[in-house]
Amino acid sequence: MSLTIPVILGSVRADRNGLRAARFLVAQIETRGHAAPLVDPAELDLPLLDRMYKEYPKGEAPEPLERLAALYRSCDAFIVISAEYNHSIPPALSNTLDYFLEEYYWRPSAICCYSAGQYGGVRAAMQLRAMMAELGAPSIPSLLPIPRVHKALTETGEPTEEWLPKAAHKFLDELTWYAEALRAKRATGTPY
Template identity: 75%
Template sequence: MSLVCPVILGTVRSDRQGIRAGKFLVRALEARGHEAPLVDPEALALPLLDRMYKEYPKGEAPRALEDLAGLFRRADAFVVVSAEYNHSIPPALSNTLDHFLEEYYWRPSAICCYSAGQFGGVRAAMQLRAMLPEMGMPSIPSLLPIPRIHKALDADGRPAEDWLSRAADRFLDEMTWYAEAMGAQRAKGTPY
């Protein structure tokens, strides 16, 4: 079954490393036959949240928000790629996510976190574990933490360490299972 799985990046820094993880995951999802558009806050240049997408009069939201809303409505699952900034998530990620709400409902999220150090951004992932279900997209039980991202992936998102491809396969297997299960239930109707 082919799925639509947007890969949402979380950083806009000039020397950002998360783009490596984003490219890696897009490639891995596409190899499975899934549609995996990269949602890059740097390219989107969204304003700081003033109004959510749903708060704009119909047809008056900025083009980037209209396009994202359409993509998110088609999504079967979301892959969120987060750095760890001060034990939390990057502001660009929060800003990107916070523009929407209903578009996420009843779809799973899968968290890939990373850092330059040995912990792989797991403290940021714990913040996302609370945030994403509140937005309507519960996270799958597994994480894909990438420690020392600058060594684990090259600039094109190709793994330099064998463990990463194996871990990503298991992670994406689990995400696919949840996406298919929740998709089947969405097709029957939702509680509201």
């Protein structure tokens, strides 16, 4: 059964390496027959959060927010791709995520983190895990950290290291399991 899994990119830097990870995961998800729309904060060009989507009168939110709200309400899970900025998540990612709340509810998330160094952004992932749980889209137990991302993936998202497709396969198997399980439960109703 086909799933819709938005891939939320966290960086807006000109030379961002996260786009490599996003392209890689979009391709991996689509190979499984699922939809993987890319949510790119550089393309959305959202201002710093002043009011959440739900705080706008119905039909008056900016177009990018209306589009994202519709996507999020129709999706089955989320993949969040985060760099590590000073042991934390990028501000563009926090800003993009914080516009919504109820739209995330009862859907799992999965975290792919990356860095130019050997730790693969896992310190940011720990903060992101807490944030996603608070937003109502708790993360699956596994992470997909990509150390030395600029060497592990080409600019087009092709893996150059043998371990990466294997790790991504297990990561996406786990996310698929949670997404299918929670979709089945949402179909029978939610606590509120």
